[in-house]
Structure formats: C-alpha cells, structure tokens
Amino acid sequence: MTRGMTLLYALLVVGVGVAIVMKLIDIQWTHGDEWRKRGEKREEGLRTEPARRGTIYSSDGKVLATTVTECDLYLDLDNKVKVDEDGNVKYDSKHNPCETGPIVDSNYQKYLDTVCLMLSEGCPGHSVAYYRDRINRGRANGSKSRCYLVQRGVPYSVWREITRVPGWNRGVVKQVDGQSVVHQVRAHIYGNMAENTIGFRNSLSARSYTGLEGYYDSILRGQDGIYNCRRLTKGLWLPDEPQSREAVPQRTDDDRIDTVIVQRKVDGKSIISTIDTRYQDIAESSLRKALRLYGGSAGCAILMEMSTGYVLACANLAIDTAAHDYREVRDRNVAVSDVYEPGSTFKTVILTAMLNDPAITIDTAMQLKSGYKNFGGKNGEIKDDHTLAGRDSLNVREVIEQSSNVGMSELGWMYYNHRRDTLRRMVEEMFPYAKLNPDVTAPQPSSYVNDLNRSNRDFLNFCYGYSTRVSALQLITFYNALGAGGRMVKPLFCRAIVDGGHTEPVRPVVLNERMCSKASAQMMATLLEGVVERGTGNNIKNTTYGIAGKTGTAVHSYSNRYRYNASFAGFFPSENPRYTCLVMIEDIHAFGRQAALVFKDISDCVVAVDKSLSNGGVKSVWPRLEDDSAKAAQRPMVARGRREGLENAYRRLKVPFVSDDSTTSWVRYLAGDDSVPSRYCGYEPKEGQVPNCSGMTAKDAVAILHSLGYRVSVSGYGKVVSQSPKAGQELHRNGMVELVLR
16 A cells, blocks of 8 residues: 555656646747747836926026925834734843834834934924824824825935934835835925916826916926836836937837837926016015905016016915915916906006097096086996095096096096997907917906996996906006007016027017007006106105006905905106006905005015116106216215215215215215305214214114114114104113104
8 A cells, every 4th residue: 555655656746747847848849939929028118217397497597496306205114022922022132022013113212203303304394293293193003004104295315314214214115006105296496486377287197287387388398218128127127228229119020119219208498487586576575465464365466577578577376275374376377367357557548549539638628526427327427436625627637647437437428428339449459358378377267348338337337447357467468568659568478498508588479569659658658657646656656766557446345345456557667667567456355555565665676676777767866967076076875974884885986075074983964055065074973962863874873872872763764854852852871762764
C-alpha cells in the first residue's frame, strides 16, 4: 500500500511537470508571438504630460495669477499596541509599548505641534489649535482614519516638510483612489484682488474659466504633450526612446504607435493685463469703505485710460455673507454683468444727443416752478429730489449742474414730445447699447430702452435717466468717448501677449470714430466741470487738477422701502483729460453723493502716481509767474516751518529761498510789495505761550509744540488751518493743543 502510494505520487509529479513543460513550450514557441504582442501592449501606452498654464501679469509688472503646486494632506492615523496571545501588552528593550502603525505614539506626541505650526503658517485662516484638535479627532478613530483628510490646498513646500518630520513619512498618504495628492492649481498672488477680472475656474472637473482666464484660455492653456511610453515599474513610465525627434504618429499593421512623440508639449503663453495693482488697490479699499459706511449690497469702480480703452482698475465688490464683508464674489462681475437704471448719470447721454438740435444751447431756459411740474395727468407729475427754492426757471447749464429732473423733462417735452422715436434713435446710435463683448468672460445681460410711446411717464423718465437699463461698463465707455472728443474705444483688459521673449501688444479697438461732434463733446465737458465746481458734485471740488463729471441717484424700492443706486462718472484732468472713472454703489439706504468721494480717492491716486500729468496735464494751484527769480521767490510753499526742511524743498525745486535771518530754527513767511521782496524771517516761539501753527505741516506743528512741552491732537490732513488754544494764549506744560488740518 505504501509502495503504491509512492508510485502514485511520483506519477502525479511527473505528469504535472510534463504538463508545465508542454505549456511552456506552447507559450514560448507555439503562441509566443501572440503573447509577446499582448505583453507589449500592456506595458506600452500613451502618457499625457500637462502643459504649464501661462502667467497673468499686471501692467505694473506684478504677477496676478500663476500655476503652483498644491497638495491635499491625508494622514494614516491608525495605530495599535501589540499584545501577546494572552492579551498582555508587549514591551521593547526600553520598556516602551510595542506599537504597529505608520506613526507611533512617541513620534506623534513629540512632533504634533510642529506639524500643526507648519500647517497654520502655510494655510492662513486656521490656528495651531484647530489643526491639533482636528488631527487628534482623526487619531481617536483608529482604523477608521487610515486615509484622514486634514487640509486641502497645502503648499507643496509645506507638504514636503511634513513628510520629512521624523516618524511621520509613512503616515503621509501619497495617493488616494489611485490619484496623486499632488496637483497643479491656479493661484491668485494678491488674493481676492481683481479676482473677477482675472477669472475663476468653473469647477474642478471642467477646464473652463471666467474673466481673463476664460477669454484667453486657448492662449494661456498651451498644448499638452502626448508620448508613447513603456512601463518600467508600477507607476513609473519612461519614453521608448529619447524625446529628441518629433514625428507625425504613424500606425503599423499591429495598431502600435511607432513614434515616441505623438504631440509635443507646448507651455501656454503669458499675458499682461491692463490692471495696475496700485490703482486697483485704492479702488477696492475706497469702494469697500463706502459700502461699509452706507450699507450697499454691491458696487464697482472702473478706471479707464482714455486714449486706449485699457481698464487700469476694475473693482467688483459684493457682500459675502460667509466672510461678513465686501469682497470679490465668484461670478459676480458687477461692472459687466449688472444692468441697472443709471439715473442722473444718464442725463449726460440724453443732453449730448439733444445738442444735435441747433435750437438747443446751454442758455436755453426752462420753466421749473420751484422744482415741480405736471406734464398732464397723474403720471405726468415730475419733481426734483432737492428743492430749488425760489427758482422758477433754469437754463441748460444750471439744469445739469443742479441735476434737475424737472428741467430735463421740460427740455424733452419742449423739443421731442411729438418725435420721441427720434430722440430714442439718436441715443441708441450714440450710446453703446450693443453687447461690448470685452476680453473677460462674464455674463452680459441685454441692455434696453422702454417703449417711449407707451406712456408719457416712460418718455419723461427716459429724459432724466430711467426707462433704460445699462451696465457700468457701457456707461463708462460713453463717458470715455465724451472726454476724448467723441472717439469711442472698446474697454480692454489685456495689454499684451508674451510668447518667450516676444511681446505682441493688444491694439485699441475703435467702436465709433465720431460718436458726437467735437463741439458737442467740448460743450458737455464744460458743463460737467460746472457740476463739480458749482453743482451736485461740489463735494469733490478740487483746486489742484480739474474733474469733469456727473452725479447720479437712481431710486428703486423693495417691500415699499426706498433704496438707491448712487453713481458718479467723469474724467480728469478736465484740461486735456487722460483718464475716465465710474463708481457705482448699489442699494444704499439714502440718496446722496457717496460715489463721488470714491472717484476722488482714485483720481488723487492717479495724479500722485502719474508723473507725466505734471507736464501740463494738471492745473497748477499757483498763478503763472515769469522766470524772474525775484518773482519766483514770491511763491510761498508753507506759511511757517522748520528752516532746514524749507531750504531743502526750495533747493530741490530750484527756487531761491529768500530769508533775512539765518540763525533761527523756525521761520515764517512775510509777503512783500513793490519795494520789499517776499521773504522768510525768523520765528522764535515764546515759553509758556502757544505758538502760531497756522500754515504749518503736521510734522512741523507737532515738532514745535512738543519742543515746548505740549501734548498734541491732530485731525484732518494737509496744513494747519485752526488751533485751540489760539496762538499767544498762555498754556502750562503738558497742556493739550488741538490742531485741525485741511
């Protein structure tokens, strides 16, 4: 029996061996070619190498958007203590419990705070305590936390440092569901600044974008490389041959790709946007301040270069309920996508069209009856938001300056009541109602004008800025053309395309070479200057450079509560204008001139930055003087101040500093006459008496008061215009002197 079993096992082994040998022969020689082809197909394949997306730069040389490497931090937090067969804990030679798991307790406790600090610094917004609690919660779940998400979007440098923390490397998960946790993402270097202009990615799965990213996607995206590769080990693929030759893919009879490079990788080109970070920053900060103060729901501020149409700043702020603040909200491009009834800023459009009628001049008078008139019936009642007390008539210039609704309605009723379609046609031919299709991807709702023949009310409303809906970008395009003498250009957000060392500029696009006559444009510019100097825009009246613009307040209501859209549109400097700006604040609780103050902040910034405006573009606050040095010396810079500082300032301006005293530290200005030239003389403050700080800069006023032992309170900016106590009054040391600057 034993011998028989042995023989049976021997025969079984021999039979199996013979079968294996026969199968090897079959695989190796009989069907060898077929199996080799199958193996090659499995080990060969097309691999894609993504192209690097191009960078978006600002016009002042800053990086606005670029591609960076980010990681999702997953940790394997499972950890167990080893036990023997009886359930007793095993200990090592140092009497520490033996553990099994990627991160043992000793390393976990020792370096947890280090990892949390790295995360807090790399991902601002969460504290060290937040990450410590989050990781500890995952650790408590044991085997349920084999792939525990700690934080998405961790900078690659931080993620790499965490993998190098002693004892943590095995705990950092490198792949999730077969996909690497390392990926390329688009980063906005300046955070939320101009994000709607730069653009958002629509979704993680889609490769479409909004803003500049969307419009120039084909240029920025480049071309992914496709290569025929061979698998070396699991997860590692190498090209068949050196990638030195490029060829068109050729397919052989066995359906194999016979070339290495199927499609060569081409990185995307970069673009230079028109956005200037300096102007964008002041536009956003000033607009945000106004929104916080007046409680609007959204707003925009646009700054445009007049000759080219380049948009130098475009702030689009809306209330973010999650952040409890105003910021650039995804897919809320207020300037492009919001259409609204503009109100009084549209009176400029209506009047420009009416000036084509030679019967209408700026001296044409209209009867107002103290800001109220009935043009027939209940729906024909028009009144002004502000009272024009005692004024029964106004001419066209005064109507625009005082923004009279009755005056504009009277003008339209007198000349166009029986030819309303003519007025509408003239406005539509002049104003850019058609979609502008700017070079940023954003929704563009259609603008429109109501049927003016439907009712008297629709016609009268149209005359002072209602019964029509437009976007802020369309309105600033009109004002830009008005300042340019009637030449209308398209708003552009890209200045140039960069391909290696070659820069291809984006040329201005002329929409209408002659929107209106130069005479009409010049007349309107003069009227808009009057709005700022004498009218509703006098809260930004400026003596350094001229502003021409128009205020606007459009009323709308929600649940029987009146709400308003405040706006201001214009250009500057008023002589030889270079820039156009529009500010619009939506849904505020009271009508007023809030938007004009934001305009002023932006224009002040531009004038301060653009040094070329000093070469004739800005009105000088000083009267024109001859080159005679004695007359030039009559130009006072400050009424009082420190001698050393004044001498340096005069020297840099190449203006003689005339003084009859060279010993005192402080000087004051004395105006001269025909016999005695203007000059500075010594000024010695008296101990125990408040010095005269009128005309001093804040720096000098604080310095002289501190030198006498007084405390100082300063309000405003500019030079000292008043002080309390007054000059010459006695005040003990440590007394408070209040200064008001303007």
